[in-house]
Amino acid sequence: MTPRKMYVDGKWVDARSGKTREIINPFDQEVIARVPEGDRADARAAVAAARRAFDGGPWPRMTGSERGGHLRRLARLIRRDREELAELETRDTGKTVEESRWDMDGIADIFDYYAGLADKESGEVIASPFPRTTSLAVREPVGVCGQISPWNYPLLQASWKMAPALAAGCAIVMKPSEITPLTTLKVTELAAEAGIPAGVVNTVLGPGATVGAELAESHDVDLISFTGGVETGRKIIQAAAGNVKKIALELGGKNPHIVFGDADVDMAVDYALNGVFFHAGQICSAGARLMVQEDIHDRFVDALLSRMQRIRLGGGFEEGTEMGPLISAEHLEKVERYAAIAREEGARLRLGGKRPDDPALRKGFFFLPTLFTDCTDDMRIVREEVFGPIVTVEKFSGEVEAVDRANNTDYGLAAGFWTRNPDRIHRVSRALRFGTVWVNDFNVYFAQAPWGGYKRSGMGRELGRAGYEEYTEIKHIYQNHDPRPVNWFGATGDEAHDGG
Ligand code: NAD
Numbered sequence: 301m302t303p304r305k306m307y308v309d310g311k312w313v314d315a316r317s318g319k320t321r322e323i324i325n326p327f328d329q330e331v332i333a334r335v336p337e338g339d340r341a342d343a344r345a346a347v348a349a350a351r352r353a354f355d356g357g358p359w360p361r362m363t364g365s366e367r368g369g370h371l372r373r374l375a376r377l378i379r380r381d382r383e384e385l386a387e388l389e390t391r392d393t394g395k396t397v398e399e400s401r402w403d404m405d406g407i408a409d410i411f412d413y414y415a416g417l418a419d420k421e422s423g424e425v426i427a428s429p430f431p432r433t434t435s436l437a438v439r440e441p442v443g444v445c446g447q448i449s450p451w452n453y454p455l456l457q458a459s460w461k462m463a464p465a466l467a468a469g470c471a472i473v474m475k476p477s478e479i480t481p482l483t484t485l486k487v488t489e490l491a492a493e494a495g496i497p498a499g500v501v502n503t504v505l506g507p508g509a510t511v512g513a514e515l516a517e518s519h520d521v522d523l524i525s526f527t528g529g530v531e532t533g534r535k536i537i538q539a540a541a542g543n544v545k546k547i548a549l550e551l552g553g554k555n556p557h558i559v560f561g562d563a564d565v566d567m568a569v570d571y572a573l574n575g576v577f578f579h580a581g582q583i584c585s586a587g588a589r590l591m592v593q594e595d596i597h598d599r600f601v602d603a604l605l606s607r608m609q610r611i612r613l614g615g616g617f618e619e620g621t622e623m624g625p626l627i628s629a630e631h632l633e634k635v636e637r638y639a640a641i642a643r644e645e646g647a648r649l650r651l652g653g654k655r656p657d658d659p660a661l662r663k664g665f666f667f668l669p670t671l672f673t674d675c676t677d678d679m680r681i682v683r684e685e686v687f688g689p690i691v692t693v694e695k696f697s698g699e700v701e702a703v704d705r706a707n708n709t710d711y712g713l714a715a716g717f718w719t720r721n722p723d724r725i726h727r728v729s730r731a732l733r734f735g736t737v738w739v740n741d742f743n744v745y746f747a748q749a750p751w752g753g754y755k756r757s758g759m760g761r762e763l764g765r766a767g768y769e770e771y772t773e774i775k776h777i778y779q780n781h782d783p784r785p786v787n788w789f790g791a792t793g794d795e796a797h798d799g800g
Pocket of ligand 1: 452453
């Protein structure tokens, strides 16, 4: 079994303070592990190890194809241990084991994709304006990277950071969410088994306010990559100012999912359900804000309601479970508060809005699939990220109105729309101000395509080539093959520079 410890400089270690934390299964509150609870001193030791590995170790100096070989081995090990990883993720997050298996396949693909990219970066020859010179732009690893991930997709989010950073030749200090560290520890172990040298992958555990903040503040960290909420993102920006480190932020979203009157309604309902109830709505790109054109609104809502009533709640390992619990008691209370706010604001509750009565679910942090209709743009339930199984429906009459209203949000992570009109597809997909726009689909992401937000949903990109480039610096190398006198300073007579 993977040691329940932190991994620093190639060794499994306890917190220097000796403190530990219990990890809880949100389905039944069973304690599934006890892990070290690190603090700033542990984070500093990990940064120092990464610094040594980057400044003097072999990893950044290997060829891209050598690094790619290690990452390919890691992808194979993740596939080998897929079942163990999926079970760990389900026990740690409550999501169904089917979902966790699907996550693990995607994670192995991410490492394979970046293994493939590691030897593709050949730089660029620049057309120099000066004769007898060579001008090259080359990419180099950015250095030591602090990486902070959230609890909703613990290993998936971590892999979006680890794989491109390692492919580029960086050394990393990963800090998973303090409540969901288990799969990240397992992959840290697999990275060592894949032959990645000591000090290149370090994993520290502990609270964001100390361990995370130390990574963001450290002058020995060259880049901080963070996925989490907007408020924490703001703190990271401030903390990073000290040494002006590079920042990549993947923050929250409130993502409009628009259904035009000419759409295939049953198909749109099917995807709307997936868009919002996957992992009980705890997805940054959840389509929690449905906007439906008035001529199909009632039919759409009826179809949505009848399918929502059949969603089966349960344990992640139980046959037939479609939706698991929320991550924690605290988060359940937040989602409950939002349901109350929606009612106070005048939204019409059509289903759910509370915890389930089923005694079998009593110990879990469950909330019923919830539908509010008659919603308007100014309601908090429409504007703010709930991160739970609550979907709101707004009615609209025309295309321009739909786009304007969809864009009327502080966030800009993702949006989707359904139509059969090819002209509208082009117009609307360009007019929506979001980092991803799905047309006749929802919540699709894969290794090859960039992912990230406009506006308050963040800065920088993960996945795809853009995700790799985040972890590189561009260096310009300029060579003069035949230097001739310039004679600008201090020359005399004929040699003097004439200023021309
Ligand atoms: P969070 O912001 O509370 O925590 C995220 C991580 O940051 C955790 O590891 C936490 O320990 C750490 N952290 C907390 N305070 C910190 C500080 N002061 N300095 C440094 N690190 C700190 O978020 P969460 O509740 O774990 O995750 C949910 C949020 O993540 C949602 O808002 C969701 O939208 C967002 N998210 C975004 C994406 C995306 O791709 N855009 C993906 C997944 C989740």
